[in-house]
Amino acid sequence: MQKQSIAILGAGNLGLAIYKGLETGGLLENNQAILTRRDTNAIKNVSHPATTITSDNRKAVEDADIIIFAVQPKQLKDVIDEVKPAIHQDKHTLISVITAVSTEEIEEMIGFDLPIIRAMPNTAIAVGQSMTCIACNKAGKSKLDAVQTIFNCVGKTMVIEENLMQAATVVCASGIAFWMRFIRATTQGGVQLGFDAEDAQKIAVQACLGAASLLNNSESHPEQEIDKVTTPQGCTIAGLNEMEHNGLSSALIKGLVTSYDRINKMKKS
Numbered sequence: 001m002q003k004q005s006i007a008i009l010g011a012g013n014l015g016l017a018i019y020k021g022l023e024t025g026g027l028l029e030n031n032q033a034i035l036t037r038r039d040t041n042a043i044k045n046v047s048h049p050a051t052t053i054t055s056d057n058r059k060a061v062e063d064a065d066i067i068i069f070a071v072q073p074k075q076l077k078d079v080i081d082e083v084k085p086a087i088h089q090d091k092h093t094l095i096s097v098i099t100a101v102s103t104e105e106i107e108e109m110i111g112f113d114l115p116i117i118r119a120m121p122n123t124a125i126a127v128g129q130s131m132t133c134i135a136c137n138k139a140g141k142s143k144l145d146a147v148q149t150i151f152n153c154v155g156k157t158m159v160i161e162e163n164l165m166q167a168a169t170v171v172c173a174s175g176i177a178f179w180m181r182f183i184r185a186t187t188q189g190g191v192q193l194g195f196d197a198e199d200a201q202k203i204a205v206q207a208c209l210g211a212a213s214l215l216n217n218s219e220s221h222p223e224q225e226i227d228k229v230t231t232p233q234g235c236t237i238a239g240l241n242e243m244e245h246n247g248l249s250s251a252l253i254k255g256l257v258t259s260y261d262r263i264n265k266m267k268k269s
């Protein structure tokens with residue numbers, strides 16, 4: 001890949017996780033990163049020499065080839081108004097990780113047609129384990145491969161239709177929080193059953209990784225793997241059925257749908 005300068009406008013939780021992923025994924029060996037934030041002192045533990053930290057969004061855009069917008073949805077319009085004069089159709093590829101803002105809306109804010117990619121990673125990008133769902137506008141199609149190459153260095157990617165981006169936000173991005181709570185609850189159960197908290201968490205994390213790996217490395221279905229664990233009249237089926245009587249699957253699905261509906265409200269506000 002030709003040497004590129006990647007600006008992340010809004011180096012907060014996700015922006016910094018993306019940056020960490022670029023660093024650990026080796027992308028800063030040949031490319032430059034520019035991080036912006038209003039209060040640059042809040043950007044900690046960034047020491048890679050190929051990195052510039054600034055509060056000057058306009059200058060960051062002038063110096064960049066790829067611009068990643070990572071501010072909160074309500075902050076986007078102001079940032080675009082600020083950097084618009086420095087955006088060039090033939091030079092820049094825009095990537096937005098912002099929830100609930102379509103490529104069409106971004107195009108309208110900018111006022112002209114240029115490659116716009118919507119990417120929905122999750123914070124596991126910091127450790128190279130994100131799933132990043134990607135969609136684009138018409139002009140963005142020519143840049144899709146290049147953008148996928150970047151996100152493939154920090155996990156896996158899936159190109160989707162933009163109308164699925166809202167669902168991707170919930171399953172992929174919010175998904176990290178949902179799985180964390182599941183691991184936390186398993187840890188709490190482990191403590192009640194006798195492990196200290198540290199050991200309980202280690203066991204819960206490895207069991208979670210193991211379950212994910214069983215599916216990741218095969219064509220298997222979760223229920224097939226469950227069948228292999230649930231000894232007739234054994235302890236697993238007893239516990240699993242108790243969880244289901246208390247609405248485990250139903251609670252998860254309802255939670256996903258509630259998150260999805262919340263995005264509709266964010267769109268209107």
Ligand SMILES: NC(=O)C1=CN([C@@H]2O[C@H](COP(=O)(O)OP(=O)(O)OC[C@H]3O[C@@H](n4cnc5c(N)ncnc54)[C@H](O)[C@@H]3O)[C@@H](O)[C@H]2O)C=CC1
Pocket residue numbers: 009010011012013014015036037038039057070071072073075078079097098099120121122123173174
């Ligand atoms: N946190 C997550 O796991 C995910 C977040 N997203 C989306 O990513 C975006 C960012 O989310 P977070 O990182 O969680 O929010 P955040 O609030 O941690 O980060 C946003 C950053 O932008 C900075 N900022 C605000 N105005 C600015 C300006 N004018 N110039 C430069 N920097 C400015 C803020 O100081 C803050 O550090 C949101 O739109 C969110 O919907 C998407 C997927 C996952």
Ligand SMILES: O=C(O)[C@@H]1CCC=N1
Pocket residue numbers: 099169173174
């Ligand atoms: O909670 C949120 O709104 C953002 C989008 C997905 C993860 N964090």
